Amino acid sequence: MSAHITRQCAPQSAEPQSLVWIFDLDDTLHYATPGVFPAINRSMTAYVAEQIGLDENEASALRVRYWHRYGATLIGLMKHHGTAPHHFLWHTHQFDDLAGLLVYEGALRSILRRLPGRKVVFSNSPRHYAEAVLREMRLSPLFEAVYSIESTRFQPKPQRAGFLRLLRDLGLAPTRCIMVEDSAANLRVAKFLGMQTVLVSRRPRRPAFVDVRIESILDLARLPHRLQGPGRN
Numbered sequence: 001m002s003a004h005i006t007r008q009c010a011p012q013s014a015e016p017q018s019l020v021w022i023f024d025l026d027d028t029l030h031y032a033t034p035g036v037f038p039a040i041n042r043s044m045t046a047y048v049a050e051q052i053g054l055d056e057n058e059a060s061a062l063r064v065r066y067w068h069r070y071g072a073t074l075i076g077l078m079k080h081h082g083t084a085p086h087h088f089l090w091h092t093h094q095f096d097d098l099a100g101l102l103v104y105e106g107a108l109r110s111i112l113r114r115l116p117g118r119k120v121v122f123s124n125s126p127r128h129y130a131e132a133v134l135r136e137m138r139l140s141p142l143f144e145a146v147y148s149i150e151s152t153r154f155q156p157k158p159q160r161a162g163f164l165r166l167l168r169d170l171g172l173a174p175t176r177c178i179m180v181e182d183s184a185a186n187l188r189v190a191k192f193l194g195m196q197t198v199l200v201s202r203r204p205r206r207p208a209f210v211d212v213r214i215e216s217i218l219d220l221a222r223l224p225h226r227l228q229g230p231g232r233n
Contacts, residue, residue, distance in 0.1 A: 022166075023122065025121055025125060029108065030103060030133060045060045047092050048062055048063050066080075071157065075156065089150075098133070120166075120170065121147065124148075124156040127148035127150050130148050158183070160193070174193045174194035175195070177190075179197050179198065181198070198211065198213075
């Protein structure tokens with residue numbers, strides 16, 4: 001098992017055929033767009049400007065370009081500028097008041113507790129940030145593991161290698177997994193690998209590779225009977 005996987009608690013079931021819910025973090029378990037994402041973007045822009053020697057506008061444009069091209073700004077910085085990943089992740093994910101930035105549904109904890117099966121967080125964010133968010137939301141004990149960008153050896157979603165590493169490290173069969181995400185691109189890969197897929201989005205379009213679309217994470221309460229069960233493929 002990778003040294004960068006954080007085990008939050010003992011697995012909810014030792015049965016190899018247990019249903020496994022794989023959750024994205026930002027804009028899935030909580031709403032990152034209103035407060036957290038702007039704060040991270042400002043920190044990343046400042047980091048790029050300082051480390052590469054660009055003005056703020058140039059640094060912001062480069063940050064966005066790398067994010068679109070590689071799925072994470074960090075990957076572009078590593079490829080083209082030799083950026084040390086742990087240094088970047090630590091300095092761009094520090095918050096004076098994380099609790100004040102978080103927007104989430106208070107009822108989610110109760111819904112997750114009643115959701116049958118094991119639960120894992122799979123995020124492109126750094127481990128220290130993901131753990132801090134889960135602590136603030138009082139969700140940490142509900143997840144068996146947190147699989148972060150360090151865990152994937154900096155191969156973020158939607159790169160297939162990151163998914164395969166997660167499945168291998170945690171000993172998961174993809175046909176037993178349900179992935180819950182706000183990113184259609186990430187769900188496309190999950191579906192290709194054999195997982196069931198749940199898109200969290202208010203947009204009415206449901207791509208063919210998405211099994212279920214929900215508008216809110218609170219709709220998780222209705223999911224078990226809308227999915228056909230693990231191993232249906």
